[in-house]
Amino acid sequence: MLTLYSMPSSGNSYKVRLLMHQLGIPFDHQDCEYGSGVTESEAFREMNPNGKVPLLKLEDGRLIAESNAILLYLAAGSPLLPHDPYQLAKVHEWMFFEQNFHEGTIATRQAILNYPQRAHLRVPEKLDPLLEAGHRALGVMEAQLAKTDYIAGDTYTVADIALFAYTHTAGSKGNFDMQQFPFINNWLTRVTKQPGFVELDWLPAT
Amino acid sequence: MLTLYSMPSSGNSYKVRLLMHQLGIPFDHQDCEYGSGVTESEAFREMNPNGKVPLLKLEDGRLIAESNAILLYLAAGSPLLPHDPYQLAKVHEWMFFEQNFHEGTIATRQAILNYPQRAHLRVPEKLDPLLEAGHRALGVMEAQLAKTDYIAGDTYTVADIALFAYTHTAGSKGNFDMQQFPFINNWLTRVTKQPGFVELDWLPAT
Numbered sequence: 001m002l003t004l005y006s007m008p009s010s011g012n013s014y015k016v017r018l019l020m021h022q023l024g025i026p027f028d029h030q031d032c033e034y035g036s037g038v039t040e041s042e043a044f045r046e047m048n049p050n051g052k053v054p055l056l057k058l059e060d061g062r063l064i065a066e067s068n069a070i071l072l073y074l075a076a077g078s079p080l081l082p083h084d085p086y087q088l089a090k091v092h093e094w095m096f097f098e099q100n101f102h103e104g105t106i107a108t109r110q111a112i113l114n115y116p117q118r119a120h121l122r123v124p125e126k127l128d129p130l131l132e133a134g135h136r137a138l139g140v141m142e143a144q145l146a147k148t149d150y151i152a153g154d155t156y157t158v159a160d161i162a163l164f165a166y167t168h169t170a171g172s173k174g175n176f177d178m179q180q181f182p183f184i185n186n187w188l189t190r191v192t193k194q195p196g197f198v199e200l201d202w203l204p205a206t
Numbered sequence: 207m208l209t210l211y212s213m214p215s216s217g218n219s220y221k222v223r224l225l226m227h228q229l230g231i232p233f234d235h236q237d238c239e240y241g242s243g244v245t246e247s248e249a250f251r252e253m254n255p256n257g258k259v260p261l262l263k264l265e266d267g268r269l270i271a272e273s274n275a276i277l278l279y280l281a282a283g284s285p286l287l288p289h290d291p292y293q294l295a296k297v298h299e300w301m302f303f304e305q306n307f308h309e310g311t312i313a314t315r316q317a318i319l320n321y322p323q324r325a326h327l328r329v330p331e332k333l334d335p336l337l338e339a340g341h342r343a344l345g346v347m348e349a350q351l352a353k354t355d356y357i358a359g360d361t362y363t364v365a366d367i368a369l370f371a372y373t374h375t376a377g378s379k380g381n382f383d384m385q386q387f388p389f390i391n392n393w394l395t396r397v398t399k400q401p402g403f404v405e406l407d408w409l410p411a412t
Contacts (some may be wrong), residue, residue, distance in 0.1 A: 049349040062292060068297035076291060084269060085282060092275035100305040143255040
């Protein structure tokens with residue numbers, strides 16, 4: 001069986017749990033909640049020198065890090081990853097946008113506002129630029145979702161999973177003004193209607 | 207012919223120019239240097255609402271943004287992109303690492319130190335955390351390159367191009383202490399010996 005090292009409260013980890021549930025892939029879940037110290041341990045650093053989750057361990061012990069790399073690996077051959085080269089490129093484009101711009105603003109602000117360990121960062125000099133840049137990132141998504149039902153085109157793909165993870169809590173946990181983004185709000189609802197959808201707090205039975 | 211909108215001084219744009227030269231793909235180069243205003247124009251924002259280069263226009267007018275998505279699109283079917291699912295996942299892993307952690311620290315510090323438009327950011331509160339985090343990112347690469355000749359394994363791939371772009375100028379433009387990273391330095395030399403290698407300032411003849 002596959003083993004997933006994941007942080008129950010993290011959007012990046014949620015991406016992988018959601019995909020595995022949607023594809024019906026069973027896995028052993030190893031809890032690495034923020035503050036537990038698991039990812040700082042020597043044993044974990046040997047598996048991932050970058051010290052981050054999610055981390056996927058294959059049955060033969062080989063490892064894959066980076067949430068979006070794991071999504072692409074697990075979705076290969078499924079309807080959630082297009083075969084057409086251009087459609088595939090659009091999926092990649094939105095997944096890199098997510099890791100380069102969206103996560104560094106929208107997820108970072110949510111982390112500061114919600115993890116007690118980051119309470120010292122709750123100052124306007126940190127929070128205000130993240131709000132402004134996060135709204136710009138959401139504006140880029142809104143422009144796309146005004147044209148297509150899903151972020152990379154007309155079908156639901158792993159790019160939707162990648163962007164749903166931190167967007168669906170942007171208002172509630174990050175105080176982003178989601179009223180400005182009606183197309184995003186409709187898309188969020190559309191994602192929750194996908195077969196096999198589970199909420200962020202879902203974990204496999206042990 | 208393909209059209210590449212690129213910023214001559216930018217590492218993200220360089221990635222694509224380097225790959226296209228190595229694969230022998232001719233292209234029309236549209237200069238979008240920082241400060242020229244091209245990427246702020248309405249015409250450009252219509253092509254890419256995120257306002258960033260590189261941007262690839264296909265012969266039929268369709269567009270692909272995000273440097274690493276363009277690399278994956280252009281390298282498909284070439285020796286620079288593995289077919290094996292696990293090897294491909296490792297290439298993706300390092301490309302997401304690059305956009306999520308490496309670029310936001312190592313490239314960001316270089317931009318602040320080198321573009322006059324960012325001179326106001328040359329303060330210790332900005333520069334010092336970028337130095338510290340950038341050294342950590344380089345440490346993650348160093349640990350891998352102590353084990354394999356190339357970043358995603360034993361062969362040269364687009365993941366090497368993605369990470370070479372901002373690593374090879376980390377010392378000269380970002381004042382990172384590259385003496386700490388002998389395996390990275392050997393790898394940098396190894397990349398420059400690849401067939402078709404060109405320097406950052408190479409542009410196609412017009």
